[in-house]
Amino acid sequence: MTITRYPSLAHWGAFSALVENGRVIKCEPFARDAAPSPMLAAIPEMVHSPLRISRPAIREGWREGRPRSGADRFREVDWDEALDLVAGELTRVRGAFGDTAIFGGSYGWSSAGRVHHARTLVRRFLFQGGGCVDQVGNYSWGAAQFLLPHVIGTYQPVTGRVTDWNSVVKHTRLVLAFGGLRLENSQVTSGGTGSHVLKAWLDRAKAAGVEFVVVSPTRSDAPAFLGAQWLSIRPNTDTALMLAMAHTLVVEGRHHTAFLDRYCTGFDVLRRYLMGDNDGTPKSADWAAAICNIDAGTIRDLARRASGTRSLITCSWSLQRAHHGEQPYWAAIALAAMLGGIGLPGGGFAFGHGSLNGVGVPRMDLPGPEISTPRNPANSAIPVARVADMLLDPGGSYEFNGRTAAYPDIRLVYWAGGNPFHHHQDLNRLRRAWQRPETIIVHDSWWTPTARHADIVLPATTSLERNDVGGSSRDPFVFAMHRAIAPVGQSRNDFDIFRDLASRCGYEEAFTEGRDEMAWCRSIYHRMRSAGAEKNVALPDFDSFWAEGFADLPLPADDFVLFDEFRRDPVRHRLGTPSGRIEIASETIAGFGYADCPPHPAWLAPAEWLGGASAARWPLHLVTHQPGDRLHSQMDPASVSRGHKVHGREQIRIHPRDAEQRNIKTGDVVRVFNDRGACLAAAHVDAALSSHVVMMATGAWYDPANAPDDLERHGNPNVLTLDIGTSRLTQGPSALSALVDIERWSGPLPPVNAWTPPAFCADR
Ligand SMILES: Nc1nc2c(c(=O)[nH]1)N[C@H]1C(S)=C(S)[C@@H](COP(=O)(O)OP(=O)(O)OC[C@H]3O[C@@H](n4cnc5c(=O)[nH]c(N)nc54)[C@H](O)[C@@H]3O)O[C@H]1N2
Ligand SMILES: Nc1nc2c(c(=O)[nH]1)N[C@H]1C(S)=C(S)[C@@H](COP(=O)(O)OP(=O)(O)OC[C@H]3O[C@@H](n4cnc5c(=O)[nH]c(N)nc54)[C@H](O)[C@@H]3O)O[C@H]1N2
Ligand SMILES: [Mo]
Numbered sequence: 001m002t003i004t005r006y007p008s009l010a011h012w013g014a015f016s017a018l019v020e021n022g023r024v025i026k027c028e029p030f031a032r033d034a035a036p037s038p039m040l041a042a043i044p045e046m047v048h049s050p051l052r053i054s055r056p057a058i059r060e061g062w063r064e065g066r067p068r069s070g071a072d073r074f075r076e077v078d079w080d081e082a083l084d085l086v087a088g089e090l091t092r093v094r095g096a097f098g099d100t101a102i103f104g105g106s107y108g109w110s111s112a113g114r115v116h117h118a119r120t121l122v123r124r125f126l127f128q129g130g131g132c133v134d135q136v137g138n139y140s141w142g143a144a145q146f147l148l149p150h151v152i153g154t155y156q157p158v159t160g161r162v163t164d165w166n167s168v169v170k171h172t173r174l175v176l177a178f179g180g181l182r183l184e185n186s187q188v189t190s191g192g193t194g195s196h197v198l199k200a201w202l203d204r205a206k207a208a209g210v211e212f213v214v215v216s217p218t219r220s221d222a223p224a225f226l227g228a229q230w231l232s233i234r235p236n237t238d239t240a241l242m243l244a245m246a247h248t249l250v251v252e253g254r255h256h257t258a259f260l261d262r263y264c265t266g267f268d269v270l271r272r273y274l275m276g277d278n279d280g281t282p283k284s285a286d287w288a289a290a291i292c293n294i295d296a297g298t299i300r301d302l303a304r305r306a307s308g309t310r311s312l313i314t315c316s317w318s319l320q321r322a323h324h325g326e327q328p329y330w331a332a333i334a335l336a337a338m339l340g341g342i343g344l345p346g347g348g349f350a351f352g353h354g355s356l357n358g359v360g361v362p363r364m365d366l367p368g369p370e371i372s373t374p375r376n377p378a379n380s381a382i383p384v385a386r387v388a389d390m391l392l393d394p395g396g397s398y399e400f401n402g403r404t405a406a407y408p409d410i411r412l413v414y415w416a417g418g419n420p421f422h423h424h425q426d427l428n429r430l431r432r433a434w435q436r437p438e439t440i441i442v443h444d445s446w447w448t449p450t451a452r453h454a455d456i457v458l459p460a461t462t463s464l465e466r467n468d469v470g471g472s473s474r475d476p477f478v479f480a481m482h483r484a485i486a487p488v489g490q491s492r493n494d495f496d497i498f499r500d501l502a503s504r505c506g507y508e509e510a511f512t513e514g515r516d517e518m519a520w521c522r523s524i525y526h527r528m529r530s531a532g533a534e535k536n537v538a539l540p541d542f543d544s545f546w547a548e549g550f551a552d553l554p555l556p557a558d559d560f561v562l563f564d565e566f567r568r569d570p571v572r573h574r575l576g577t578p579s580g581r582i583e584i585a586s587e588t589i590a591g592f593g594y595a596d597c598p599p600h601p602a603w604l605a606p607a608e609w610l611g612g613a614s615a616a617r618w619p620l621h622l623v624t625h626q627p628g629d630r631l632h633s634q635m636d637p638a639s640v641s642r643g644h645k646v647h648g649r650e651q652i653r654i655h656p657r658d659a660e661q662r663n664i665k666t667g668d669v670v671r672v673f674n675d676r677g678a679c680l681a682a683a684h685v686d687a688a689l690s691s692h693v694v695m696m697a698t699g700a701w702y703d704p705a706n707a708p709d710d711l712e713r714h715g716n717p718n719v720l721t722l723d724i725g726t727s728r729l730t731q732g733p734s735a736l737s738a739l740v741d742i743e744r745w746s747g748p749l750p751p752v753n754a755w756t757p758p759a760f761c762a763d764r
Pocket of ligand 1: 445
């Protein structure tokens with residue numbers, strides 16, 4: 001049998017799909033990838049998985065209003081019936097309740113291919129049909145996105161454009177990495193990557209003599225070869241540590257007054273707070289030591305080391321995915337300003353070095369390939385992570401970034417390219433909220449937990465079954481993605497599904513703009529090529545690009561240094577803040593009067609943390625990090641991820657002392673629980689953790705047992721996490737603020753059903 005190779009791309013890397021007899025048998029990494037992701041091995045299994053949705057399906061009991069249990073049977077129907085039904089529901093709901101009765105934010109990563117990017121397509125389709133309620137922000141860096149414009153006039157540094165690794169290797173002497181530099185996370189770039197380079201950059205930095213200090217609840221947040229100093233910190237207390245470093249700088253006269261005077265505003269306000277002028281509490285190293293469990297001498301020493309050399313303060317995105325997540329980011333900027341290195345090569349602050357492969361990678365400043373999203377005529381959107389609040393409280397009011405708004409009354413939910421039963425917090429609450437809408441429509445390729453909780457499920461092709469162009473504004477490559485196999489089952493491309501729906505609703509031409517799949521591939525590539533031409537970057541013509549399988553951008557001539565122009569000329573290159581400067585205190589935020597986001601960086605105790613009152617009852621802080629062996633929930637059923645399950649459960653890491661107290665050993669099945677829920681997991685005793693911290697990866701497919709106990713059997717930690725906004729300013733997710741307890745599971749081990757497709761009822 002002959003084997004044919006097709007170039008393709010996933011968020012975790014570029015590859016060639018090897019196809020034999022109509023099946024993908026292997027994915028070979030892109031030849032120029034320095035460190036390909038092992039996750040490529042999951043693709044053939046997933047493409048041909050028994051969990052593929054093969055036909056459109058309708059949930060039994062939907063019409064009768066029976067609750068969505070996740071265990072309902074489905075009736076398979078043909079495409080015409082399904083599409084008529086969907087078009088009919090959209091028309092009915094728009095007519096009876098208006099466009100804002102449709103929720104189409106559809107948060108989620110979808111595919112790396114940009115023509116077929118499902119979330120872009122569903123929003124485009126719904127916006128053109130009259131609009132819908134959208135979502136703004138994201139779960140990745142939602143708090144930062146709405147805070148940073150007030151402080152530095154832009155949120156560009158969280159999009160990946162930070163002082164680049166070239167500049168760090170050459171100029172930085174000390175990297176202070178809050179939240180660490182986790183190599184596992186660098187397997188991924190949204191929109192894919194041609195080469196995994198974090199390890200190589202860290203090697204070069206190490207060889208250049210750069211020192212690393214990693215502040216984190218686990219030693220494993222820094223790869224061992226880095227020889228980093230590990231400061232074990234209590235989760236969610238980085239702000240106190242940063243403020244105490246700032247306090248040390250002030251009392252020892254080490255802060256850079258010339259920088260603060262010329263480039264910042266509001267330092268006096270922060271200074272008074274640091275000294276305790278108003279509240280009688282100096283934010284000294286001794287004060288912080290009791291909060292973050294790091295001794296005062298170490299804190300003072302760190303401040304001195306950072307001020308005596310070219311230091312870079314970088315924070316992982318995880319720091320702001322917590323209650324009051326604005327504060328560590330604002331405090332990091334204030335601290336970097338006090339150190340005076342902002343705008344100097346290798347100095348200042350950065351976010352996300354180590355959160356994603358593309359962060360800090362030298363790249364020309366050009367957009368990636370993208371399909372455009374039209375305006376939403378319904379002009380309505382909620383902060384992304386407030387979805388359960390919205391569903392539970394129609395008409396209820398909420399505050400967000402200086403505005404007060406009311407939640408819409410949602411009758412129909414449309415989701416394509418995301419998995420809310422993966423990404424949202426407090427899933428038992430989401431499940432209650434999810435019962436409110438009359439109709440839920442989902443496109444996916446697999447029977448995910450979200451698909452099983454939907455009423456109308458439409459099977460989507462995977463990237464291997466269609467032609468596309470992929471890439472990202474954070475990666476120096478753009479990729480041709482060739483259709484490698486025929487659609488599996490009766491799956492169809494999201495694009496074709498929406499085209500046919502748009503046709504039924506009378507706006508096909510607007511949706512397609514007269515283009516078919518290949519015409520869209522050409523069009524988005526040409527847009528990128530023209531943007532390149534304006535900057536004298538010559539990309540090959542489409543046909544050569546398509547035949548070659550990729551194109552790459554030349555390296556930029558200069559190292560990128562965040563805010564170097566502002567540093568050179570703060571008048572000409574004033575920032576986009578009201579003062580044009582870095583706002584260490586913000587009058588705009590002061591004007592909002594939010595007690596949960598004061599007008600300067602401040603220590604605010606999170607709703608749940610180890611120093612709080614509830615820790616007496618729930619003594620362990622649960623940190624939920626990104627999974628090293630899958631992308632969120634994607635590919636969880638494949639062998640790469642499955643191979644790390646123990647007794648079929650996701651692992652939970654626990655400190656030896658905490659394990660011993662509970663008579664728990666590595667390999668034991670445990671129940672992790674709090675007032676919101678409980679899940680099973682397999683214990684892994686790990687001395688590389690801070691004590692009273694337990695850690696679980698996200699992404700095990702949600703597997704709720706039925707009432708009364710709501711036990712989640714597989715190890716999805718989002719049944720335990722807290723579903724509140726970071727603050728009224730940004731309303732980001734607070735996933736990383738959760739307290740739990742844990743005990744050995746002695747009952748019979750229930751089966752995990754999440755990877756078994758639903759039952760189907762016979763055709764009528
Ligand atoms: N506790 C906790 N929770 C978290 C986080 C955390 O740190 N802690 N992190 C959060 C973060 S940062 C993020 S970004 C989110 C991620 O949340 P999501 O992006 O929702 O997670 P994914 O599992 O990537 O879901 C993508 C879905 O799209 C489907 N899909 C892929 N390609 C296609 C396609 O071509 N067409 C269609 N129709 N569907 C497709 C996949 O099968 C999958 O079901 O999770 C968040 N949740
Ligand atoms: N393999 C793989 N890589 C991924 C993803 C994936 O699903 N799989 N997802 C991608 C996505 S969507 C995103 S947004 C990024 C997210 O990137 P991040 O948000 O940076 O990643 P996390 O894994 O959530 O957290 C990184 C580390 O932060 C530490 N941490 C948690 N809380 C605290 C705290 O309070 N203080 C300090 N100092 N440290 C803390 C934890 O020890 C954790 O290991 O990752 C991306 N990379
Ligand atoms: Mo994310």
